[in-house]
Amino acid sequence: MAQAEVEAVGVRPALRAGRRRGRRASGIARQRARAGIVLTLPAFAVVVALLIIPIGEAVYYSMTNWNGITAQWVGPRTYLNLFQSPTFWRVLENNGLLLLALPIAVFIPLVIAGMLHEHVWGWKVFRSLIFLPTAVSWVVIGIVAMQVFAANGTVNSLLGALGLKSLEINFLGFEYSALGAVAVTFIWSMVGTNTIIFLTGMSTIDPAIYEAARLDGAGRMAVFRHITLPLLKRYFQFGFVITTISAFTGLFSLIFIMTEGGPGYGTTTLEFFVYQQAFAIGAFGTGATVGIVLLVIIFGVNLLQMRILRGEN
Amino acid sequence: MSLDGGGAAAPLETAARGRMGSRRGRPSLARRLRRDPGAVIMFLVLIVVCLVMLYPFAFMIINSLRTETQYLNGSGFSTSSWSGLFSALPVGSELLNSTLICAGSIAIILIGSSAAGFAFAKLHYRRQNVIFLGIIGSMMIPVQSIIIPEYVNLSNLGLVNNYLAPILVYSALGMPFATFLMTVFFRGLPDELIEAALCDGFGYVGVFWRIAVRMAAPALATVTVLQFIQIWDDLLVALLLLQEPANRTITVGLGVISSGRAVSIPALMAGSLISALPAIIVYLIFQRYLISGLTMGVSR
Numbered sequence: 080m081a082q083a084e085v086e087a088v089g090v091r092p093a094l095r096a097g098r099r100r101g102r103r104a105s106g107i108a109r110q111r112a113r114a115g116i117v118l119t120l121p122a123f124a125v126v127v128a129l130l131i132i133p134i135g136e137a138v139y140y141s142m143t144n145w146n147g148i149t150a151q152w153v154g155p156r157t158y159l160n161l162f163q164s165p166t167f168w169r170v171l172e173n174n175g176l177l178l179l180a181l182p183i184a185v186f187i188p189l190v191i192a193g194m195l196h197e198h199v200w201g202w203k204v205f206r207s208l209i210f211l212p213t214a215v216s217w218v219v220i221g222i223v224a225m226q227v228f229a230a231n232g233t234v235n236s237l238l239g240a241l242g243l244k245s246l247e248i249n250f251l252g253f254e255y256s257a258l259g260a261v262a263v264t265f266i267w268s269m270v271g272t273n274t275i276i277f278l279t280g281m282s283t284i285d286p287a288i289y290e291a292a293r294l295d296g297a298g299r300m301a302v303f304r305h306i307t308l309p310l311l312k313r314y315f316q317f318g319f320v321i322t323t324i325s326a327f328t329g330l331f332s333l334i335f336i337m338t339e340g341g342p343g344y345g346t347t348t349l350e351f352f353v354y355q356q357a358f359a360i361g362a363f364g365t366g367a368t369v370g371i372v373l374l375v376i377i378f379g380v381n382l383l384q385m386r387i388l389r390g391e392n
Numbered sequence: 393m394s395l396d397g398g399g400a401a402a403p404l405e406t407a408a409r410g411r412m413g414s415r416r417g418r419p420s421l422a423r424r425l426r427r428d429p430g431a432v433i434m435f436l437v438l439i440v441v442c443l444v445m446l447y448p449f450a451f452m453i454i455n456s457l458r459t460e461t462q463y464l465n466g467s468g469f470s471t472s473s474w475s476g477l478f479s480a481l482p483v484g485s486e487l488l489n490s491t492l493i494c495a496g497s498i499a500i501i502l503i504g505s506s507a508a509g510f511a512f513a514k515l516h517y518r519r520q521n522v523i524f525l526g527i528i529g530s531m532m533i534p535v536q537s538i539i540i541p542e543y544v545n546l547s548n549l550g551l552v553n554n555y556l557a558p559i560l561v562y563s564a565l566g567m568p569f570a571t572f573l574m575t576v577f578f579r580g581l582p583d584e585l586i587e588a589a590l591c592d593g594f595g596y597v598g599v600f601w602r603i604a605v606r607m608a609a610p611a612l613a614t615v616t617v618l619q620f621i622q623i624w625d626d627l628l629v630a631l632l633l634l635q636e637p638a639n640r641t642i643t644v645g646l647g648v649i650s651s652g653r654a655v656s657i658p659a660l661m662a663g664s665l666i667s668a669l670p671a672i673i674v675y676l677i678f679q680r681y682l683i684s685g686l687t688m689g690v691s692r
Contacts, residue, residue, distance in 0.1 A: 108516075114596030115515030122508035122527060122571050125500065129542065129564030130530045136541035191441055194434040205438045207679065209445050214675035214682075216625035218647045219664045223448040225650070226455075226657065231464075233451070270445065275683055299430055328534040332627040332643075336650055350536040357540050358632060370537040381532050 134374070140367035147361035157368050167369075169344045170352045173258060177326045177348065180262040184322050185315070187266065188273030193303050195274070196281040206278065213271035217329070220268055221336030225251065228260040228337075254345030257338050261346050264333060269325060273318045280314030281307055313388075320384045327376060349373045452668075456661035463657050473658035480659045481649065483666055486642040490670075493555055493630065493641060494623045497562035498616055501570050504563070505615060506608060509574025510600045514586060524575070531568040535561075535628060543632055557633040558641075562623045570615045573685060577611035578604060614685040617678040621671050642667040 142157050143150045161167050191209060195202045212220070227233045228250040235247040250260045284307065292302050308315075331350050334340055340347035340355055347355060349369055357366030455463055462468035478484055511517075512524050542561055543552070551557040581604060589599045605612075630641045631648070640648065646663055649655045675682060 111515050111596055112517035114600075115511040115517040115520065117597065118507040118511040118515065118600060119520075119523060121500075122504035122567050123523060125504055125560075125564050125567050126527050126530050129560055130533055130538065130568075131526070133538035133541035133545070134533065136544070137538055140540060191438070194438055197431065197434060199431045199435045199438065201435070202438075205442055207676075208442045210679070210683070211672065211675065212445055212448070214621050214671040215448075215668045216627070216643050216671070218625070218627050218643050218650075219452075219668050220448065222646065222650050222660060222664050223451055226451070227448075233447075267444070270441075279683070324534075328536060331536070332625075332647065335627060336647055339651060350534065353536045353539070354628070363540055367540050370534075370540065373534055374537040377532055377534050 137367050137370055137374075140364060141371045142368075143364045145362075145364040145367075147363055150364065153364075157364065158372075161365065161368050161372070166344060167352075170347050170349060173344070173346060174327065174348050176258055177262055177265065177330075178323070180266050181319070181322055181326065184266045184269040184326075185273060185318055188270050188318070189277055189315075191270065192274045192277035192281060193307065195278055196307070197299070206274075210271040210275055212268065213275075217268065217332035218336055220264060221333045224260065224264040224333070225337050251338055252342060254342055257342060257345050261330065261333060261337060264337070265326065265330060268333075269322050273322065276314055276318045276321070277311060280311045284310050316384060316387065320380060323380050324377060327373065327380075349376070452661045452665050456658055456665055458658045460656045460658060473656065473662045477659060477662045477666070480655070481663045482637070482640075482645065483642065483663055485638065486640055486645040487666070487670075489555070489634075489639060490624055490641040490643065493558050493562070494620055496555065496559035497566065497623055498619050500559065500563040501566045501619055502612055502615060504567055505570035505574045506605055506612065507600065508571045509576075510578045510604050512571070512575040513578035514581070514583070514604075515596060527568055528572050529568075531572070535565060539628065539632060546633060552633055553636050553639055555634075555639070558630045561629050561633065562619075562626070565629075566615075566619045566622065570619065573615055574608070574611055577608055581607065610681070610684075613678060614681040617674060617681045618685040620674055621682070624671050 140150075142152065142154050144153050144157070145151075195206055195209075199205075229235075230249040230252070232250075234250065238244065238246050248256060250256045288306055288310075289302060292306055297305070327348070328350050330348060331354065334346055334348065334351045335354075338346040340351050350373060353366045353370045353373065355366075356362045356369060456473055457469045457471065459468070459470045459472050462470060473480075508527065512520065546552055546557045546560070551560075585603070586599050589603050590596070594602060624641075625643055627643055627647050630644045634640060634644065637645075642663075646660070646667055649663070650660055
């Protein structure tokens, strides 16, 4: 390093002057900074051009009444109009109902991870198989789920076999049962991801703590409740946030395949509403407004998590 | 949990190995089950869980091996949907389109994220933190919020229906998390290594390209696997940016056909299996990297 520094300073006398003024910007530091900027540039350019500028444009579009042909500036009133539209609240209700699936989508993987962590016979194979669906597209999952919940599908045959023929319905044919079918598929899809998150968290817990608890005579359930769960808090939060964000922004393919948002607005969530408004109806202005509302919600979820994390530290 | 260095999966595996190691001369299954009835119950529950998780795969395989009438009757087998698959659905060209788009986006993501990750970890410059937070923070942007301007901009550039359009958008969507992952990895490289290379006469860019990138293989693999699965499986972006049937990716092709509801279910199942296969193969080979990438987010 010293050698390179001497060389660099020797080549650039101007920098030496800077140094004499007390600034510690040596040639090497400047060289390093320049290399840093050059290497950051490609990623920076991609993110600014394709993520950050579009956000600005989306905010602008969200305040126009652009319908695909003509666009007029309306201003912040577009948000007021959106909040006064009953359809918007119907769609938001679907998002709210899907959030009811969150505890289940976190609890089931927690139990599965707890069992895998006991390292029962063949647990590595179980782990691989349970995580496998994570690699599969929501489109493929949706295609299968559509058949599973169809009038002559798996769920109805199971109900029939259990003697509950009166409960057999065409699940995707009614608003709330269709949303329920989407929610169940969503829970199923989150099992792999959340199980792996919790299992990784459990593997970071010092085995000595378990040994100590066992010596004290604690049973399996007691160990899980009083040792594993409290030490898992951080991973628990992470799983919760990932699941919440997926519920808001990850279900487009599933809804597109299974129900196309219907029947009526029965399964239209905010993210699907953006697509519907902009690309099916041509109401680009309204679509952008909904998109910004979605963005604000996602930022809120993230801020909440950061605040909780900071509060703990 | 130590997450510097490429092996976020390492703690998981060392923990596992430690456990297995401590179990000297593994007792037979039957004896272990007799000693511990709780383990038997858990074993059985895990089998049921696996059956539920694998059900869709069984469903696809069984029903792809039927004709339309056999599917409705629920009995009988035939390979007709497989032999007729390539004429019923343009699977071949769609697989090629998916591959091209994945390759293009992943190339851009790898170059951009490794360079920026190295800069954030090792090359300090003014306002670096602001830029870092800006890039990492854009991880939060949902694609639905920007898809309208994205579509407008790319169509103004005449890029709609060009492979470049989804490639660019996927690159941007993947860049923030990939950059985060590479930064965490490069922070784990010792400074001495870089200083030694500088003494050998490499410039900083040379150190990055000749030395750091070559050591980053595990992190680059993690980024590749995560992005491959994400891009291969995506519907929305490719659906909107590639509107000609000839350009469709396999996932979009399936999505459009299934929502048209005109295709036979067995053919659809065969197509679904074909589309899922590459991602499953990648998952089975590179499972470790996928898991390490997913859990890396916890260290935020």
